[in-house]
Amino acid sequence: MTGSLTIAGLGPGSDALVTPEVSAALAAATDILGYAPYVARVPPRAGLTLHPSDNREELQRAGEALRLAAEGRQVVIVSSGDPGVFAMASAVFEALELAPQYHDLPIRVLPGITAMLAAAARAGAPLGHDFCAINLSDNLKPWAVIEKRLRLAAEADFSIAMYNPRSASRPEGFGRALTVLKETGCGGRLVIFARAISAPDEKIVTTRLNDATPEMADMRTLVIVGNSQTRRVGRWVYAPRQVR
């Protein structure tokens, strides 16, 4: 039997946000690879081998997935959210570039509900106007690049979705990001801290950037900074469609 590799997005946490396409791929899989907490979302069954791995091993995991698929296995790599947004899809194509012998393997990427969409939906419609998404992790890019992009995003008046704002190994960056945005005159903007959206311990906090502190974010938080027009109506936050 011909093997295949599918890179599938599990969405932010709730099974109600997993697409039927992804559910079908999981049901047909012989092998599931991914960061352990995401693999743990797939129920064990006969004929399915689970391969949980650590957080920092994306390229190694991608190479292993290609190798298993080449052996004839039906392999699924699971990502949280969408696999193409700061997740496993890019790592797979990097691994593929290093391994031309796998170029003819059947590969599919199945999209998922990425964190910013789930967070925005819970908050209202803060991404209803032009926006950008920036990964605040400086594991794979210099901090200067992040800071430059934040300044330009503020100047463009984008709403800004910030992924991976803060972790135990990167406690400082998010505070610097808040400082940069205040320096560019965004202090009065609304900012949404969306933690563990669609999970049982989901929590949303909205404040003004001037009142935001680094401790309001952790590794399970997605942060959305509104644009200059973003406003509240009742308990909701939204970006108006019109800019004059």
Place this chain on the structure above:
Amino acid sequence: MTGSLTIAGLGPGSDALVTPEVSAALAAATDILGYAPYVARVPPRAGLTLHPSDNREELQRAGEALRLAAEGRQVVIVSSGDPGVFAMASAVFEALELAPQYHDLPIRVLPGITAMLAAAARAGAPLGHDFCAINLSDNLKPWAVIEKRLRLAAEADFSIAMYNPRSASRPEGFGRALTVLKETGCGGRLVIFARAISAPDEKIVTTRLNDATPEMADMRTLVIVGNSQTRRVGRWVYAPRQVR
């Protein structure tokens, strides 16, 4: 019975990309409102009233949905893709702001697979690094704002997802957008034209920006301009995770 209003994202076209949460909302609805082609995706059944409307009537449609919900109906407004990304959710909150008597209505926004995620998944992983999303329609914002954002996005080296690049009533803007990006030195970047993704007539074309022409996009096309690092591997296009 208490009425409710749900704003639901149908994804880009295929039923395999509709979340279970959205399917459940459609099954529980008494009234479906939306742009006619999206309402047409919901099968008729006894007890369900379909309210298709025209493209340009978002605010009026939102007001009607709030009124029906206040009467006790279970109302769902359907959007293509994600309702929070250049779609109906912002219009509903604008309508809510104009109608304080509806502030206590139960309202939910249900996320969906927005066009850029579906397009990116088909192409590979062009949104695997920092990116922005810009609506090229100048119906609700001046063209000068769009052009400024394109220039800043290029300077930030974001990948750029362009929604609504071109329509019969706006034939000129997309050509100007291509010119602006060429002027900023992006001519060598890869650009993906993703048309009708997940529909039977789906089509993807990848070229260099210097070779792109306005006629390559229409109102069903989502355009992704890569960043300076975006590359091909086999038939795939992806943004590497690392920037030095």
